[in-house]
Amino acid sequence: MSSGSKVVLFVVNAPEFFLSHRLPLAIAAREQGFEVHVATAEGLGVEGILVQGFVHHVLPFARSGQNPFNEFNTLVQLIRLFHRIKPDLVHLITIKPVLYGGIAARITGIQSVVAAISGLGTVFIASSIPARLRRWLVIRLYRAALKQKRLAVIFQNPDDRDALLSLNALRPHQARMIRGSGVALLDYPFLPEPDGKPVVVMAARLLRDKGVVEFVEAARLLQQRGLPVDMRLIGSPDPGNPTTVSRQELDRWAAAKLVRLSGYRDDIAEQYAAANIVCLPSYREGLPKSLVEAAACGRAVVTTDVPGCRDAITPAETGLLVPVKDAVALADTIQSLIEQPERRRQMGLAGRALAERAYAIEMIVAQHMNIYRELLDR
Known part of the structure; x- marks a missing residue:
């Protein structure tokens, strides 16, 4: 043509x-x-x-x-x-x-x-x-x-x-x-994980359907268990969406120091480079760009066993799946990866290979x- x-x-x-x-x-x-x-x-x-x-x-x-x-x-x-x-x-x-x-x-x-x-x-x-x-x-x-x-x-x-x-x-x-x-692979380089307290990042619009509430509840459970972890929530509310998280909820979470609220960011590659694990406990997706970017950056993923999310990873190789709307399973799986740094590293390597091959x-x-x-x- x-x-x-x-x-x-x-x-x-x-x-x-x-x-x-x-x-x-x-x-x-x-x-x-x-x-x-x-x-x-x-x-x-x-x-x-x-x-x-x-x-x-x-x-x-x-x-x-x-x-x-x-x-x-x-x-x-x-x-x-x-x-x-x-x-x-x-x-x-x-x-x-x-x-x-x-x-x-x-x-x-x-x-x-x-x-x-x-x-x-x-x-x-x-x-x-x-x-x-x-x-x-x-x-x-x-x-x-x-x-x-x-x-x-x-x-x-x-x-x-x-x-x-x-x-x-x-x-x-x-x-x-x-x-x-x-994903433009040159814009999302594969860098080694940072040292220090493990960092878990969720980057998404702050909607209930994205699993934001489950992410915060998982942070609460991990805090109760005394696990040293920095849970970071990147994104902003979407007032035009009926499932948006309210500003009052965000204020409560910030006051309780359950998660670090970073607001909207356009430097996701840098945010993932500063993280050890990327999390998206969404209820359903097409194929989430955030998980494609996580693979490119070589970060292990924890996401839900739902359409789109499970298709963005190679289960047990580049990330782990948890049941939808299950904050306890989410916390357990995040904890397991925090306690297994070598497994995280292998998942990150496999994720980068997946991005180069498919994304x-x-x-x-x-x-x-x-x-x-x-x-x-x-």
Whole structure:
């Protein structure tokens, strides 16, 4: 395929997510001759998109999504945008862009669609009556959005793929598997573990679904056991998310000196270099970037035995799995790795090898470019 002046449009909720997870892909598309457009909500990352020289479009994506009129307006704005710029290929990233963008692509006759399923969201694990109603609606939206002639749906773990296949939302030949968003290995060097009191780091948005409460409870248990450990929580609350941790909870944890609260940081490589163990007790993920970065930095991982998290490690080789929502098991497993420094070191070495083998950004970008060519040549 000679891409020439073909237009690719990335649609994603937040500009910050585009910059942190898809920027290398957009740069590669431009280098191959595409005219790159990016559509996101307003946010601090818009300037970063413009600095790259991409064409940016603002869409009214709402974080909570509780107002049906706002949601319908988002769909209408997507349809208008697709009509106006007539992209040759749209790459839809995260849940709302996939659902609304897929429907808009059908209405406007977009020829080639890539949908990136980076996790199905907590609606597929919640059990309340409102959650079941939302799940019923979301399933039907997936079926409508993914009914395209030239479609590739990229999954980060097999559980999400099998879930949508079982719901008849797509056909098997449309599914692709790419393990995460990749990592620039030179930016995440493998350095020896620090000496002194062991450090355990969790880096994530401060949401209950990320396992933040379990991490803090594990810190409480380890403190009660008299185990010398420095538990560090990196990230900030997300007021637009219904499962966010409140500022009052953070203040209580800080007052109790259970964890060290570092707030949002963009120097994760340095934070992991200063740690001995990386922890993510999430309830469900696509394939968490934090664990990919931990592997690149050569750090042993403790995470939950759930879709996405278990797929980011090689169990018992690069990290250990614990049951979801089990703070006692989390504390026990962290303690076992603190007490076995040589085992940690071997896991770190295996993690770096895994990152070099499966997560190098160059490999991830090449897989995406192959999908673009396949769709546009068809």
